[in-house]
Amino acid sequence: TQLLEQSPQFLSIQEGENLTVYCNSSSVFSSLQWYRQEPGEGPVLLVTVVTGGEVKKLKRLTFQFGDARKDSSLHITAAQPGDTGLYLCAGAGGAGSYQLTFGKGTKLSVIP
């Protein structure tokens, strides 16, 4: 069974601060996805990383896929209240696999 551990589980920070959340596994994934979920809504895809060592930037969000494709991080610069939500990472299996393995998520609160 593939498991994804996310840390921290909860994070409360002031507006303008930087933060990093982590997603770790002992399993290798062919790709890894990050989602953000707001209360009462479904998760929304932020990014997919595919290549070991890959770094992707989405405005103030920076995503990194570990060299061994077992872990990933999400760094947010100058957090804003609109960044508040549950951040989920999800790992995809091999070619032809339709299943994603989700972590429990990091619940982020950005205080104005």
Place this chain on the structure above:
Amino acid sequence: ETGVTQTPRHLVMGMTNKKSLKCEQHLGHNAMYWYKQSAKKPLELMFVYNFKEQTENNSVPSRFSPECPNSSHLFLHLHTLQPEDSALYLCASSQQNYGYTFGSGTRLTVV
């Protein structure tokens, strides 16, 4: 509007009721999924349909019965549920596993 529409948004049902959740996507995706999201647990995959054929059933109790009449529609039929089945039920679709598009979910409460 995400491209995946779920109805109803909220549902309260008794343990002896029969109800159905509906999911619809017009994104041209070939795979559709039902997930259960409970507090303090990861998203739990329930069922996977690929080109209308069920390919995964992750040991889900028979009181949950999926139906996929075509590649755009997915149903989850519910009967004789238990209070512990109360959760957010999410539908998603994808083209292979290149990123899921989720619906807004149905918040189910079993009383």
